[in-house]
Amino acid sequence: xxxxxxxxxxxxxxxxxxxxxxxxxxxxxxxxxxxxxxxxxxxxxxxxxxxxxxxxxxxxxxxxxxxxxxxxxxxxxxxxxxxxxxxxxxxxxxxxxxxxxxxxxxxxxxxxxxxxxxxxxxxxxxxxxxxxxxxxxxxxxxxxxxxxxxxxxxxxxxxxxxxxxxxxxxxxxxxxxxxxxxxxxxxxxxxxxxxxxxxxxxxxxxxxxxxxxxxxxxxxxxxxxxxxxxxxxxxxxxxxxxxxxxxxxxxxxxxxxxxxxxxxxxxxxxxxxxxxxxxxxxxxxxxxxxxxxxxxxxxxxxxxxxxxxxxxxxxxxxxxxxxxxxxxxxxxxxxxxxxxxxx
Ligand code: KG4
Ligand code: ZN
Numbered sequence: 001x002x003x004x005x006x007x008x009x010x011x012x013x014x015x016x017x018x019x020x021x022x023x024x025x026x027x028x029x030x031x032x033x034x035x036x037x038x039x040x041x042x043x044x045x046x047x048x049x050x051x052x053x054x055x056x057x058x059x060x061x062x063x064x065x066x067x068x069x070x071x072x073x074x075x076x077x078x079x080x081x082x083x084x085x086x087x088x089x090x091x092x093x094x095x096x097x098x099x100x101x102x103x104x105x106x107x108x109x110x111x112x113x114x115x116x117x118x119x120x121x122x123x124x125x126x127x128x129x130x131x132x133x134x135x136x137x138x139x140x141x142x143x144x145x146x147x148x149x150x151x152x153x154x155x156x157x158x159x160x161x162x163x164x165x166x167x168x169x170x171x172x173x174x175x176x177x178x179x180x181x182x183x184x185x186x187x188x189x190x191x192x193x194x195x196x197x198x199x200x201x202x203x204x205x206x207x208x209x210x211x212x213x214x215x216x217x218x219x220x221x222x223x224x225x226x227x228x229x230x231x232x233x234x235x236x237x238x239x240x241x242x243x244x245x246x247x248x249x250x251x252x253x254x255x256x257x258x259x260x261x262x263x264x265x266x267x268x269x270x271x272x273x274x275x276x277x278x279x280x281x282x283x284x285x286x287x288x289x290x291x292x293x294x295x296x297x298x299x300x301x302x303x304x305x306x307x308x309x310x311x312x313x314x315x316x317x318x319x320x321x322x323x324x325x326x327x328x329x330x331x332x333x334x335x336x337x338x339x340x341x342x343x
Contacts, residue, residue, distance in 0.1 A: 001073045001323060004097065005316030006058065008050040008090030009082025009110050010145070011041045015058040016312035017065035018320055021129035023120070024065035026306075026313035029053045036184045040174075047085035054089055061312070072103055076319030079107030079330070080340030081145075087336040095332050106319040107330045111342040113314040114141045115150055115158060118274035118301040120317055127304065129317050131155055135272045135299065138265040140257060142285075143277035143310075144170035144185065147257075148342065149214040149264050152274070156325055160342055161264055162214025169253055170279045172218035176225045176249050180242060190246040191282050197240075197247030199284075202228065204252040214264050221252055250284050258288045265298060276303035278310070 002024075007014040011034075016026040031049045035041045062069065077094030080087060091107065098105035118139070121130040134155050141148040147164040167175065170187055177186020182193075204224055207217040225245075235241045257279075265273050273293050279285060280303055293300035307314055322329075 001320055002067060002071055003074045003076055003316045003319055004058070004062070004069075004072050004094075005076040005312040005319060006054070006090035006094045007078045007110070007310055007312040007315050008054065008086050009078045009080070010086060010310060011035055011046050012310040013050050013053040013057050013090075014310065014312035015054070015061035016316045017061050017067050018313060018316035019065075021317070021320065023127040023313045023317070024067065025061045026311055027057050027061045027064065028309075028311050029057050032185065039178060039184050041083070043083045043085060046083055047089060050086055050089035054093055058093075069097065069101060072097075072101060074098070074104040074106060074319065074323055075101070076106040076108055076315050078110045078113070078315055079334070080337030081110060082338060084336060084338040087338060091336050099332055104323065104329055105332055106322055107334060108315045108318055109340055109342055110315075111141055111146060111148065112158075113318045114143070114276040114303070115139050115152065115342070116155075116318050116321070117276045117303040117307050117314040120304065120307055120314065122304055127307070127313065129321070131321065136270045137272035137274045137301070138261060138268060138270055140261045140273070140275040141277045142169045142257060142275065142279035144168060144174065146277070147216045147218070149261060150342070151264070151268050151270075156321065156327070162216070164216040164218065166217050166219035167222060169216070169218060169257060170277070172222055172253055173250075173279065175222050179222075179226055179229055180245065181236060187279060187282065190250055191284070193243045194247035194250045194284065197243030197245070199247040199251035201244035202248040204228075204248055206252055206256050209256050209259060214260060216256065216260065218253065221249070225249060250282070254282070254284045254288050257285060258292050261289070262292050262296060262298075266296070271297070272299040272301065274301040274303075276308060278308055280308040281305050
């Protein structure tokens, strides 16, 4: 089965072609530099950029895959959640292609695609869906907009256990970085700077760490960094101290994410942990998850780094799994779901 997938939910315009579980192409055009000067994603600008970039990106994905539109068996796109006008661009284009080719159309929940992306593995030649190794797991989805813990009982059967009650983990990286004067998005910069820093230099709160639920809260941590910098403004002039600060903030975020994920895995009697979403690129998070899973005898599956941030390949792979499982498909006149909550 050959599928063209489009993803335009936020600030990445992406198109991918997948065939029989294999990613033939995955083209991502990032708008990061466009939004950086505003310190965050500007929805109207994002939508206009998607309009400008979608066709060239989709053409490039087809060209790289060596596929003509007539060879497609289905078309998929992100249906939600996301920025309404951004979603509309990819979703309506994909419906139009499906209509023109008279092929099935699959609307995908962006978070559900992240959820299954750790089951895509690089085999030395290409990235391939690896669902024959699937086992029940606790999945951590950590991105700029969301922090979710999900119990994945079987393929395509999952239940959200908890999520953030305020800021997402990526948002916490980005906003604390902004307080330090770092560019947007600050997550990858904090990751870099933290490498030379001491994670025990400054003590920041670990919100909800000891609460008996699967929820997260990061806005208090952000506020404590704000007060800390108000009281120590000269610290920002000392590169080593900035690195120490980055390492300390990162350690607080990572400790909460890892401990709550492991606790959820134990409580739900699963032997496997997975993680995906942009923050899963963070090296400290990857290392700490690895260490904790090893200690507890859990299998760990981390999404490949290039599939952690937003991409159309994960949309295409999930669409194929749904088609193979004969999941009911949306009609061609369905609309986007900007507030679509993963259940
Ligand atoms: O999944 P994603 O590409 O987009 C959303 O759906 O939000 O995630 C983007 C988020 C940003 O907040 C960014 O700062 C964060 O992922 N991020 C990182 C790293 N790489 C990306 N955070 C910490 N360390 C990283 N290495
Ligand atoms: Zn995402």
